[in-house]
Amino acid sequence: MSSHAILVLGGTGTVGSRIVRQLSSYHSTADSSSPSYHVLVASRTGSSSSSLDQPQNVQHVTFDWYNQDTWSNPFSASPVPIRSVYLIAPPSLDADRIMTSFVDFARERAARRFVLQSASSIEPGGPAMGKVHSYLRELGSRGELQWAVLRPTWFQQNFADQPSHVKSIKEESKIYSATGEGKIPWVSADDIAAVAVRALTNEVPPNTEYLVLGPELLSYDETAGILSDVLGRKIVHVDLTADGLEQRHQSFGMPENYSKMMSAMDTAIKFGFENRTNDVILAVTGSAPRKFRDYALSAKEAWATGKQ
Ligand SMILES: NC(=O)c1ccc[n+]([C@@H]2O[C@H](COP(=O)([O-])OP(=O)(O)OC[C@H]3O[C@@H](n4cnc5c(N)ncnc54)[C@H](OP(=O)(O)O)[C@@H]3O)[C@@H](O)[C@H]2O)c1
Structure with missing residues (x-):
């Protein structure tokens, strides 16, 4: 018990x-x-x-x-x-x-x-x-x-879990952002969970914050390139204005104030806010963080064009 x-x-x-x-x-x-x-x-x-x-x-x-x-x-x-x-x-x-x-x-x-x-x-x-x-x-x-x-930081899983991404990848072979050439250290939700489990269960209380970042810096253009390789069809990154992204989020039912915050985050990425990485996942869990390509390979069924 x-x-x-x-x-x-x-x-x-x-x-x-x-x-x-x-x-x-x-x-x-x-x-x-x-x-x-x-x-x-x-x-x-x-x-x-x-x-x-x-x-x-x-x-x-x-x-x-x-x-x-x-x-x-x-x-x-x-x-x-x-x-x-x-x-x-x-x-x-x-x-x-x-x-x-x-x-x-x-x-x-x-x-x-x-x-x-x-x-x-x-x-x-x-x-x-x-x-x-x-x-x-x-x-x-x-x-x-x-x-x-x-x-x-931003989850790798967003591409297969967020309805807006899934729909645009499947139906238009496009991903939308307002991040320009800004880079992100995309992190796996499995790795976030592994850090969380240690924080919840380690005998010594953490009493600290963990900036949980993935292992490689990739722009949306670069994630689109990896998705293209994995899916065997060209996926294109569409770089919207901040207003354009806000409208897009709202068209998927996101409240106005939340969509403004989300598009402001994309603007911050555009200007380099997420351009950093660290060794927190390895230090806390003892395992190397997962790479975006491995995630894309494991999730590719979510973007299969024949699937509803
Ligand atoms: N996605 C990213 O890239 C990213 C990056 C950094 C931080 N975050 C943060 O991560 C958090 C989201 O985490 P996630 O993606 O793991 O969650 P998620 O997949 O969006 O799931 C949300 C969970 O909360 C529950 N929930 C929703 N509304 C609720 C309510 N009113 N009362 C009780 N439970 C409720 C949902 O279950 P039910 O619907 O059944 O209640 C579900 O279990 C957000 O705070 C976000 O800001 C996200």
Whole structure:
């Protein structure tokens, strides 16, 4: 029996689902002297999107950031105390208030370690997750909780997970951005999850932030070149204006203020903001970070033109 539980908010999403998979396989391969964890997977549906049998130590719970009546669900459902929480924000610029309220709510229920997924582009104290970052850091400096903040750069998985990219690659053989020739150290969601798992489970509390960057700097033109090789057809990068990208995001249902922030991030990339890499993934996990070409090969079915 696990001695304590880990709650993964946004646990059905790109990174969260990988954290859950890694934690549950860690559990199944751990020898009897290793710690094991009960894993609570929180999402609005409260159910798995996978038809595969869930491991015994994984439990799905209903949780909605915007419905505080659901916040106690993980705590009442868990057979053992929740000690660590992975925080993924809902897609809104004003999520910081509800997130810090939830941190307090969970602390009152004996959770003691909080690991936040922020973004490379958001400094502590900055918008949205930036305020949650500084809140955790401040409470941590007073010894009131254990914490870590992951600041990943742009995910390799965006190309096959985001409907706008999938549609344009499949239907037009194009990818759109407003990044010009700006370069990005594209990171694998598997590697982000591996850093998260260490931050959640290492005995020594991290009490720090991790800038989680991939191994190679590639512009959108260069990712289009790799996708062309992998798919055997020409994929072209279309370089939009910032306004043009904003309109495009809105046409896929993104709220106006969020689309403005996203296009401002592309402009920052254009002027070199993401032009950096580091060895955080290797240092924290002991494994080399995955390259974009390997990701593209593993995901190529998502862009097959015959597929809906
Ligand atoms: N994509 C990138 O390149 C990138 C780069 C850096 C940082 N980030 C940050 O990473 C985060 C997104 O992570 P991700 O891509 O792993 O997530 P994701 O795939 O977008 O999944 C979001 C998760 O949150 C859940 N969720 C959505 N709304 C919710 C709500 N109101 N209450 C409770 N749960 C809710 C979703 O499940 P349900 O829908 O079932 O509730 C899902 O499990 C964002 O904060 C983003 O800013 C992204």
